[in-house]
Amino acid sequence: MAITSSISRDAKSRSSILSKNVFRAETSSSNRSGRDVQRIQLHDVRRQATAQSLVPCIVDGLKSERRQSPPLLLWNDRGLSLFDAVLDSPDYYPATREWSLLHNAVRKISYSISSGDRLIELGAGNMKKTALILHTLQAQHKHVQYFACDVDRSALRRCIRELQKLFPAKSSNIKIQGLLGTYEDCAAWLKCNKSNSHTSLMWLGNSMANFTPREASEYIRSFLSSGSSMIIALDGCQDQEQIARSYEGQCNREFVLNGLPHANQLLGTNAFDINDWEFVGRWNSKLWMHESFYVARKDLALTVCGETYHFRMGETIRSIRSGKWPKMKVMEICREAGGKVMDSWMNCEETYGVYLVGKH
Incomplete structure (x- = not known):
């Protein structure tokens, strides 16, 4: 799901700010009835409160030459x-x-994870995919410590609770915990919490492609520097008509426009009137990415944190990007990161791939 920090599922109000190397574990019962149930072990690895950090990101985006909003608003x-x-x-x-690709290739993908490994899923959200991989690892009689990493506490707890039902601690080889933080927080935590066993990072849902190729390379470099390997799922479709249908429909419009009232909530003011903005999607051929924008319906003057920002009708604020990177592009991005595609699994049309990436 859905990482400028985490993607995949972000941005609720946070109450505490942690120093860079603080590591705190939170455990709580997942049942109020008093029965003997598993506890949720959640490690708060945030170096700063996400919601508080989004306000300056909103302001910086309005000040930038090419105006943009933090994707975490979504x-x-x-x-x-x-x-x-x-x-x-x-x-x-x-x-x-x-x-479809994961279902067909899950056994081969799972062979890249050894018994005793630490498996961290970045932007954990779709338990259907997670459960498929964990069930396969269990069927292969592997003992794995699984960590779901996300920045939304409530979503993370729900994810862990559901997975605990599928993999009870008393009878399963899969031990489940959570990391509350962004991608950057996770990378910093990995460097300070080295494991005697190997760490595999799993980044599904084409989430890495929410960043530009250069930014994606920096994330890969950061994670590989901890000695980890990565399992990354990426969309390589180049059919622009199909991409437009997928990313510019009514469901996408509602999803992207929801970022504006969320910005108002964080700012504590109604700076963005959703009726003043339209959603537009465009293909950026230079970055091999689809981009989503807020487009001003009329001339506007927005007051945010004491400053006024003017928009002419038709001017835009970029919301989120989604890269469409075929295998050759993925290999280039990994090389720029000092990494290497060690193995890959593609669908029949080679329009979607799962890549095993290690340090070169």
Whole structure:
């Protein structure tokens, strides 16, 4: 799901700010009835409160030459629900292609994870895919410590609770915990919490492609520097008509526009009137990415944190990007990161791939 920090599922109000190397574990019962149930072990690895950090990101985006908003604005509770509708849309091909590929190749993919490994899923959100991989690892009689990493506490707890039902601690080889933080927080935590066993990072859902190729390379470099390997799922479709149908429909419109009221909530003011903005999607051939924008319906003057920002009708604020990178592009991005594609699994049309990436 859905990482400028985490993607995949982000941005609720945070109450504490942690110093860079603080590591705190939170455990709580997942049942109020008093029965003997598993506890949720959640490690808060945040170096700063996400919601508080988003306000300066909003301001910086308005000040930038090419105005943009932090993609994390899309991942509040309502955004998660709206993105579920996107995933269920018949036009949203990435979800069906990834699921089909994982279903067909899951045994081979799972062989890259050894018994005793630490498996961290970045932007954990779709338990269907996670459960498939964990069930396969269990069937292969592997003992694995699985960590779901996300920035939304409530979504993370729900994910862990559901997985604990499928993999009870008393009878399963899969031990489940959570990391509350962004991608950057996770990378910093890995460097300070080295394991005697190997660490595999799993980044599904084409989430890495929410960043530009250069940014994606920096993330890969950061994670590989901890000695980890990565399992990354990426969309390589180049059919622009199909991409437009998938990313510019009504479900996507509602999902992206939800970022504006969320910005108002964080700012504590109604700076963005959703009726003043339209949603538009465009293909960026230079970056091999689809981009989503807020477009001003009329001339506007927005007051945010004491400053006024003017927009002419038709001017834009970029919301989120989604890269469409075929195998050759993925290999180039990994090389720039000092990494190497060690193995890959593609669908029949080679329009979607899962890549095993290690340090070169």
